[in-house]
Amino acid sequence: MTRTPHLISKMIIMLCFTVSLFASELSAKNKDLGNVWVIGDSWSACHGDHTWRRSLYQTLKKHKYTMDFIGTSSDDDPACEKGQTFDRDHNAYGGITAVGLLDQLPEWYEQLPQADNVLLMAGGNDLASHDMEQVLVTLSKMIESLRSDNSKVTIYLGGYSYTLGAEKSFVDEMHQLMFDFATDISTKKSPVYFADLRENFNPNIHELEDEHPNAAGTVVLAQNWFKTIQSITNGQGQPPLKNMENEGHYETKNEDSEEEYGGNEEDKDDEN
Secondary structure (H helix, E strand, O other): OOOHHHHHHHHHHHHHHHHHHHHHHHHHHHOEEEEEEEEEOOOOOOEOOEOHHHHHHHHHHHOOOEEEEEOOEOOOOOOOOOOOOOOOOEEEOOOOOHHHHHHHHHHHHHHOOOOOEEEEEOOOOHHHOOOHHHHHHHHHHHHHHHHHHOOOOEEEEEOOOOOOOOOHHHHHHHHHHHHHHHHHHOOOOOOEEEEOOOOOOOHHHHEOOOOOEOHHHHHHHHHHHHHHHHHHHOOOOOOOOOOOOOOOOOOOOOOOHHHHOOOOOHHHOOOO
């Protein structure tokens, strides 16, 4: 009888250890992103010598994620994120449309390992000659194609941030359409999540003259990509689409914004 409390205590300790070990293994598994494939246009390429892929990669590493960025292209220009270390493989090209990317996918499949996670940001160039509904049809075909290569692929669909060349209401409407689209096309086997890239992005501060993100802007984009990825891998699910009533201010230009960007911004990535 005197041994019973001691035995129960040992069993409780063993149970707690088992639960803790399982939680640690599950966390490590969720943080293994496998092959990560960035597909997109100039907003995902290295434009103005900067890319959000650098900041995102370094932020993921800082938070103990493991992954291999894949792609048939790399940032060969030595001026691109000069002095920074990150996995530069991708398939993102200036001026390319979603239709153009769709046409290239089969060729890329032959050259690359299967992607476990795809970060897709496309359709901005299509809007010059197509409406948003037509862009969504093309994105639907892209997702169908990606699933034909890997039926279990996870896709993160990124929306474009505010720019001085687009009405805020149009950008907000586009995000709502893309959020609903991602929800509708998502499946349990191959989920599609929407990454809202508008938050904290002020085009007066974060935009180059040609309506692309500047150095500081790419850091903001990376922060927003990371928030979505972190929410999913932590088991919190798809973040809701926020009301951006107070986002996207156009009133004042911060002339010091470029100086505030210190090159390696990975320490600014999140609050968690």
